[in-house]
Amino acid sequence: MLHVEALTKTFDGFLAVNQASLTVEKGDVVAVIGPNGAGKTTLFHLITGQLTPTSGTIYFKEEDIAGLAPYRVCRKGISRSYQVVNIFNRLTVFENVQVAVLSYRKQTFNLFQPAKAMAVKETRQILDSVGLLGKEETTSGALSHGDQKVLEIAIALGNRPELLILDEPTAGMSPEETAVTLQLMKQLSRNMEITILFCEHDMGMVFSIASKIMVMQAGQSIIQGTPDMVRSNPQVRKAYLGGSDKCSR
């Protein structure tokens, strides 16, 4: 489904992503792990068009999407959430998701129909699936951090993505909130058959949900494989997991 090859991004000579490769098949839940500054977020920015790659290719459903504008990448079927909360602060929870649904339905240039009555069912459905239904009239800026992170995912679902990219979906969440988000991701993958690509520092979470794991270090992709393969790879143990048993809990 997604095939990244020899992807490189330099910032003034600094190699943020260096010859990285990544493959995501339909139905996969792929985790990208690696220490801070390994280039995970940059990789996601490159795939979703926020950044233009210096070199390399990104194929999504047999089509080269490298260098496309973010809104074009989204229209191809890739949605994303952000590491730092990135929502529409002054809009209500309902309106936040509705903006994405209206965009998906190509209604953004409709000037004369009341938006209030549009895409209501679909928007409520999404809010229901992430557990935000009781809060739809709350101004999103006033939500708790955990709820805002969930709303992040809800907005991304508004475009009915085939591939959902989540940048540290549980960063800053309490253990309870993390458990809920983990459950949500499982549900999205199983019930809604959405392919998920995410990065995360919480190893417990990564190993409990990911079907494949890609390890990055200093901009390079060291290995991609099943959790067992990654866990037993000596290079990974040395470079990232520090030889400890951290990943086997």
Added chain:
Amino acid sequence: MIKALFNIKSAVTCGGILTILLLLPPFVPRFYIYLMALIFATVLLATSLNMVLGFGGMFQFHHTVFYGFGAYAFALMATKSGLPLWVGYIIAPVCSSLLGLLLGLITVRLTNLYFGMLQLSLGSLVWALAYRWYSFTGGDDGIHGIPLPDLISSSTGAYYFNLIVTVICLMVMYMIVNSPFGRTFQGIRDNPERCLAVGIDVQRQQLVGQVVASFFAGVAGTLFVTVEGSVFPDLMFWTLSLEVLIMCLLGGWFIFMGPALGATIIITLRTFVGIYTEYWTLILGIVLMLLIFFLPEGVLGLFLRKSGSADTKGVVDAAR
């Protein structure tokens, strides 16, 4: 559809105000009729600015260039073309929106302050043209004695015409603000980056917003000519843009009717304080300072909050 757009309380309030305005002319002196007709034009101007400023988050620093352009287009049509006078009321706003399209094509490539500064400089070019091109625009003298259709050439006629056109335009703008386009526009205001990530072509959206707002500014320009019967380059000067910007902030730029209230307050203030001192802008400056410190949601925002009919405080807090 009506139900989806209006709540009963605000519909009754607006209906009441409109009825009073319709019945008013026989009972008040002519000067006030003139003043109110001018306020209507300014209300439309301020609301059209707020459509892109408060609801679109665009730093529209030189909005009155579209207002002045509409006024000049109407004046030139009326004095030079020989076409029926009513036609000007349609063609002038179209001219304004074309100018909006032209400037927009260049400016929407930039964001925030850069957008605003570029618009300011391009708009000033248009002003310079009007200011210097004596043979065509009358230069710094402007154009005076512009003929108007008989029906609206009296001050009462102009009052009713401006009132009706303004009300219709406000209703259309209200619909636009509450349409999917408006909702998307508010999304762009809050977070353009996220809008791109959900598949919205932000620049094109802003360009359309710019064209629509310039159209209504152009309509406001023709209403100005209807009241004053003249045009002059000051209509396109950047200080006027600043004044209209202050109207939006004063009234409350996250509320649809906020700028209308702001426009009414400023025009009234200018007229009556202007009688006593030519330094009336000093008062304006003090008003603005108090506003920033104590009323970030604007006068109407405060009023609505006190009456408990809108959660504007939360909105403003979230915005900070």
